[in-house]
Amino acid sequence: MTEIERHSYDVVVIGAGGAGLRAAIEARLQGKKTAIISKSLFGKAHTVMAEGGAAAAMGNVNANDNWQVHFRDTMRGGKFLNSWRMAELHAKEAPERIWELELWGALFDRTKDGKISQRNFGGHEYPRLAHVGDRTGLELIRTAQQKIVALQQEDHAEHGDYEARLKVWAETTITRLLKDGDRICGAFGYVRETGKFVVFEAPAVVLATGGIGKAFKVTSNSWEYTGDGHALALQAGATLLNMEFVQFHPTGMVWPPSVKGILVTESVRGDRGVLKNSEGKRFMFDYIPEVFKDKYATTPEEGDRWYDDPDNNRRPPELLPRDEVARAINSEVKAGRGSPHGGVFLTVVDRMPGGAAEIVRRLPSMHHQFKELADVDITKEPMEVGPTCHYVMGGVEVDPDTAAAKVPGLFAAGEVAGGMHGSNRLGGNSLSDLLVFGRRAGLGASEYVDALDARPAVPDEIVDAATAEALAPFEREGGENPYAVHAELQTTMNELVGIIRKEEELRQALEALQKLRERVARVSVEPVAVNDGRGYHPGWHLALDLRNMLLVSEAVAKAALERQESRGGHTRDDYPQMSAEWRKVNLVCRLAGDPDDPHVELTRQPMPPMRADLLGLFETDELKKYLTAEELPADVVAPG
Numbered sequence: 118m119t120e121i122e123r124h125s126y127d128v129v130v131i132g133a134g135g136a137g138l139r140a141a142i143e144a145r146l147q148g149k150k151t152a153i154i155s156k157s158l159f160g161k162a163h164t165v166m167a168e169g170g171a172a173a174a175m176g177n178v179n180a181n182d183n184w185q186v187h188f189r190d191t192m193r194g195g196k197f198l199n200s201w202r203m204a205e206l207h208a209k210e211a212p213e214r215i216w217e218l219e220l221w222g223a224l225f226d227r228t229k230d231g232k233i234s235q236r237n238f239g240g241h242e243y244p245r246l247a248h249v250g251d252r253t254g255l256e257l258i259r260t261a262q263q264k265i266v267a268l269q270q271e272d273h274a275e276h277g278d279y280e281a282r283l284k285v286w287a288e289t290t291i292t293r294l295l296k297d298g299d300r301i302c303g304a305f306g307y308v309r310e311t312g313k314f315v316v317f318e319a320p321a322v323v324l325a326t327g328g329i330g331k332a333f334k335v336t337s338n339s340w341e342y343t344g345d346g347h348a349l350a351l352q353a354g355a356t357l358l359n360m361e362f363v364q365f366h367p368t369g370m371v372w373p374p375s376v377k378g379i380l381v382t383e384s385v386r387g388d389r390g391v392l393k394n395s396e397g398k399r400f401m402f403d404y405i406p407e408v409f410k411d412k413y414a415t416t417p418e419e420g421d422r423w424y425d426d427p428d429n430n431r432r433p434p435e436l437l438p439r440d441e442v443a444r445a446i447n448s449e450v451k452a453g454r455g456s457p458h459g460g461v462f463l464t465v466v467d468r469m470p471g472g473a474a475e476i477v478r479r480l481p482s483m484h485h486q487f488k489e490l491a492d493v494d495i496t497k498e499p500m501e502v503g504p505t506c507h508y509v510m511g512g513v514e515v516d517p518d519t520a521a522a523k524v525p526g527l528f529a530a531g532e533v534a535g536g537m538h539g540s541n542r543l544g545g546n547s548l549s550d551l552l553v554f555g556r557r558a559g560l561g562a563s564e565y566v567d568a569l570d571a572r573p574a575v576p577d578e579i580v581d582a583a584t585a586e587a588l589a590p591f592e593r594e595g596g597e598n599p600y601a602v603h604a605e606l607q608t609t610m611n612e613l614v615g616i617i618r619k620e621e622e623l624r625q626a627l628e629a630l631q632k633l634r635e636r637v638a639r640v641s642v643e644p645v646a647v648n649d650g651r652g653y654h655p656g657w658h659l660a661l662d663l664r665n666m667l668l669v670s671e672a673v674a675k676a677a678l679e680r681q682e683s684r685g686g687h688t689r690d691d692y693p694q695m696s697a698e699w700r701k702v703n704l705v706c707r708l709a710g711d712p713d714d715p716h717v718e719l720t721r722q723p724m725p726p727m728r729a730d731l732l733g734l735f736e737t738d739e740l741k742k743y744l745t746a747e748e749l750p751a752d753v754v755a756p757g
């Protein structure tokens with residue numbers, strides 16, 4: 118019989134990035150016995166890799182900034198498809214979450230007068246990103262971990278046990294959410310090192326598992342990001358929102374091949390970096406879309422002046438939202454004006470007043486990354502960059518205030534949750550999102566637990582089923598190699614559901630995914646020599662992750678086929694315009710059909726109308742660019 122450990126908690130948080138840690142801290146502060154579960158080492162999450170900073174309208178560098186401006190920028194960046202309530206909560210609460218982080222020990226860069234420094238980033242009207250050089254995510258995680266240790270020390274003083282109310286399960290992967298009837302009763306997973314199975318009994322589970330990038334071939338994401346949280350939510354009966362919106366960051370490394378996709382932070386452009394084509398032209402001036410025409414400089418001279426005098430000049434178009442820049446790079450490469458390795462040039466050479474020393478000081482990680490990985494000295498030579506799959510805006514449908522998903526007891530925060538960023542996320546809005554909604558998810562889960570009459574039970578049958586599912590790849594002999602299937606899945610998604618999409622290719626992708634589904638069902642692995650054959654077995658781990666990537670890919674491809682417009686991170690070659698009618702539509706994915714072989718089913722759900730006071734924050738002329746006639750406030754004349 119397979120040995121299974123059981124542990125009991127009030128709240129189980131799956132994921133130890135910024136959202137997971139902030140949720141767990143909150144649950145523990147609410148007195149809940151909490152577990153943090155992390156697929157990789159504690160401290161290694163995408164949040165650590167976040168370079169640019171956390172967006173919060175503190176107004177430290179430009180006093181004109183406030184939550185209303187941040188809200189407007191976020192809605193514009195998301196092309197008005199955002200959950201406006203999430204965007205409102207985020208803009209209002211982000212400054213408080215940054216100051217709280219500082220109170221817990223975070224050391225942000227300072228302005229000359231000693232305030233937290235804030236830097237420019239694409240789509241943000243004012244300098245808004247609180248940062249620590251280009252290592253902001255690392256500081257966020259370091260601070261949250263320090264807070265966790267402090268709480269564990271308090272628990273030790275009170276209970277004689279550091280882990281009495283907050284325990285970290287590093288290198289432990291969850292493969293199933295467990296349900297008692299219609300509500301959550303825990304989670305099932307394995308410890309990577311030993312392969313041992315663990316049941317986490319808990320009435321509330323917070324998903325904070327991050328993104329889906331590993332479903333694509335060229336990505337800034339690392340190995341853990343296989344859409345687990347998205348797939349776990351679907352399988353538990355929850356819904357996903359607007360999965361067609363995948364952000365291709367404009368600047369990933371393109372050379373050498375072994376590092377293709379690794380991120381080149383937007384801070385490079387925020388700190389005066391410019392994009393050039395093979396003819397040496399700053400091409401972004403040719404790609405300012407109509408909706409942003411009045412907000413961006415039309416000449417390089419004006420764009421350059423903006424860095425020192427933002428009140429009297431417009432920002433350079435290199436700082437347009439990411440979707441715009443990624444599409445522009447794609448077009449330049451397609452037109453034959455790309456760099457030798459299929460990207461374009463990004464350069465900071467001679468762009469900073471303090472010369473090479475300032476480049477190294479402001480962009481230490483980028484300087485190091487290019488020197489080590491590509492033998493390029495960015496103080497002397499341009500970087501070669503191109504789009505890379507970076508972030509998923511689509512995610513678990515949640516209540517904006519409590520982060521509750523559609524299944525009782527399930528909560529989601531951070532990248533795995535949908536809605537906040539609409540069709541395109543602004544850089545820097547993720548780190549603040551993690552803090553704002555991580556806290557809300559921890560609070561929501563705690564309040565849910567407090568309101569329960571009785572804890573749900575964990576029925577043996579569902580544990581048996583989860584165990585059988587996890588062991589299945591060992592039971593099949595001579596089946597498919599998980600690495601080969603993964604490579605094909607990634608190529609399919611990159612080539613057919615990538616940055617520019619069209620109906621015919623999306624249909625081909627769905628056919629390919631159907632064939633891959635049959636192959637995933639046949640994936641097999643051999644036992645290794647230790648721990649019942651399951652100790653540190655990457656092939657087995659991938660075999661289990663494949664199911665998640667497949668489900669998520671199906672959700673992205675189906676939603677991409679359904680949405681017949683171009684908006685944010687979803688560009689349809691055959692429907693190049695943004696449609697006001699489609700803005701009213703959220704595409705919702707759920708699982709349907711045979712429970713043993715379910716498919717993603719899509720429904721259209723109306724977007725709740727924006728509150729009048731929030732609509733009032735925009736110029737009426739701007740609203741007309743996004744909304745249908747009937748959505749416009751009564752005193753606004755509809756476009757002809």
Ligand code: FAD
Pocket residue numbers: 131132133134135136137154155156157161162163164165166167168169170171172254289290291292325326327328337338339341345346380507508530531532533544545546547548549551
């Ligand atoms: P993550 O930090 O991604 O953490 C997810 C956690 O879930 C990990 O601990 C992982 O191990 C765990 N996990 C996943 N699946 C399972 C499972 N099945 N079982 C158990 N655990 C699981 N955003 C910004 O705002 N500013 C930036 O400057 C910025 N720069 C970035 C740079 C890079 C290179 C990348 C990749 C992203 C960047 N982003 C940035 C985006 C941002 O970092 C992420 O969106 C954000 O950190 C996601 O945080 P999260 O807490 O939702 O999840």
